Amino acid sequence: MITKYRTQAPAQHPLNEMMTGLFNRDIGQLIGQDEPTLAKPRVNITETPEAYLISLSVPGFSKEQLKISTENETLSISGEHAEEALNEKERYTRREFKTTSFSRSFRLPELVDLDGITADHVNGTLAIRIPRTQPVKPATRAVPIK
Numbered sequence: 001m002i003t004k005y006r007t008q009a010p011a012q013h014p015l016n017e018m019m020t021g022l023f024n025r026d027i028g029q030l031i032g033q034d035e036p037t038l039a040k041p042r043v044n045i046t047e048t049p050e051a052y053l054i055s056l057s058v059p060g061f062s063k064e065q066l067k068i069s070t071e072n073e074t075l076s077i078s079g080e081h082a083e084e085a086l087n088e089k090e091r092y093t094r095r096e097f098k099t100t101s102f103s104r105s106f107r108l109p110e111l112v113d114l115d116g117i118t119a120d121h122v123n124g125t126l127a128i129r130i131p132r133t134q135p136v137k138p139a140t141r142a143v144p145i146k
Contacts (some may be wrong), residue, residue, distance in 0.1 A: 001047070001109060040102050041079075041126075052130040054106065059124035066126060070114050077126070078103040111135060 046053040058066065058079060066079045080101035086092070108114075108130065116131040 040104055043104065045106075049132070051132055052109075052112065054128040054130070056104070056126040056128075057124065058121075058126050060100070061121075061124075061126075063121040066121065068117075068119055068128065070108070070117065073108045073110070074105050075108055075117075075128070075130070076103065076105045077128070 041056045041058050043057075044053075044055045046055075054075075054077075056077060061079045061081060065081045066077070069076050078101070080099075082099045083097060111133050113131045113133045117128065119126060119128045121127075
């Protein structure tokens with residue numbers, strides 16, 4: 001089974017908890033931020049007899065902005081895209097586009113083929129296929145008696 005990998009629990013600022021309790025809104029909403037700054041793409045994990053399938057919703061990211069890597073038994077997926085620079089004669093009257101980045105990590109089970117992992121990026125969805133392997137049976141051989 002593939003599980004989310006988290007090095008440490010996310011910390012929530014005590015003041016944010018107090019504001020949420022008093023006003024039923026978090027601090028970000030009070031200062032004009034509509035979205036949480038630490039948004040992560042939503043993920044679906046499917047298991048079949050042949051493979052594990054991970055789908056991430058990554059609208060706005062091109063395949064060049066996404067990175068997938070494995071280290072030990074951890075699959076890491078990250079993405080980053082930056083803001084476009086303004087022309088000298090332009091100015092924003094409202095600016096909601098921001099530099100966005102994310103990182104997600106998943107602990108992989110023992111019986112997977114790390115070299116066989118494939119990924120496709122279609123219509124804002126990153127689909128990763130992680131093939132399963134069969135357990136290695138110990139080699140047996142007959143030992144001749146002299």
